[in-house]
Amino acid sequence: MAFITVDGSVTSYCDSADIRDKDQRIFDSNEIKFADAPNTPTTLDEYLEDLAVKSTDRINQKIRSSAKWRQYLGVTGQGIDDFNNIPAINPNRIVSRQADFSDMTAYYALKEYILPKVADFGDELSPEVQKIQYYENKFNNLFEELLDMWDWYDREGDGIDDEDRMVSFRTNRRTRNKRATTRVR
Numbered sequence: 001m002a003f004i005t006v007d008g009s010v011t012s013y014c015d016s017a018d019i020r021d022k023d024q025r026i027f028d029s030n031e032i033k034f035a036d037a038p039n040t041p042t043t044l045d046e047y048l049e050d051l052a053v054k055s056t057d058r059i060n061q062k063i064r065s066s067a068k069w070r071q072y073l074g075v076t077g078q079g080i081d082d083f084n085n086i087p088a089i090n091p092n093r094i095v096s097r098q099a100d101f102s103d104m105t106a107y108y109a110l111k112e113y114i115l116p117k118v119a120d121f122g123d124e125l126s127p128e129v130q131k132i133q134y135y136e137n138k139f140n141n142l143f144e145e146l147l148d149m150w151d152w153y154d155r156e157g158d159g160i161d162d163e164d165r166m167v168s169f170r171t172n173r174r175t176r177n178k179r180a181t182t183r184v185r
Helices: 016-022 024-028 044-065 067-075 098-117 127-149
Strands: 004-006 009-012 173-176 181-184
Touching: 004 044, 009 044, 016 024, 016 044, 016 098, 044 067, 044 098, 044 127, 067 127, 098 127
Parallel strands: none
Antiparallel strands: 004 009, 173 181
């Protein structure tokens, strides 16, 4: 469960072994014919690592598009000048909970890329469709947990300190009473 880096830059949060460990039976029973892939990889591990890179990119985009990422940028003082140009997450600055990111990437690869190849979507009770739903739930729960905590990201690259954490923060909300609208902090 180590991040895959190329030239000092994180390209994937998991490797092929992490994906295999989540559901080894798919690969043991040869349910998926990887030789039929459009760009036939030389090995199954190479194919799974390509899917891990693809999954990592999608997870980074999901984080970037989340309201909690924009909120984190505002709380830590980075701010957002242009909503069309929101800064991307830097995978090299993920300094803790790396095992959770590896798990999340494996769940994403299984639910989006691997299991749909063999799923019988005509039968909602088929085991593959059930597994897709299972991994979807696991992914969503872990994704939300990580976005709620923010105890894993080092915004400035100097180690995690109180400025990097978004544990306690206040949001502005408006309340309305009979006489006026007031702003509560």
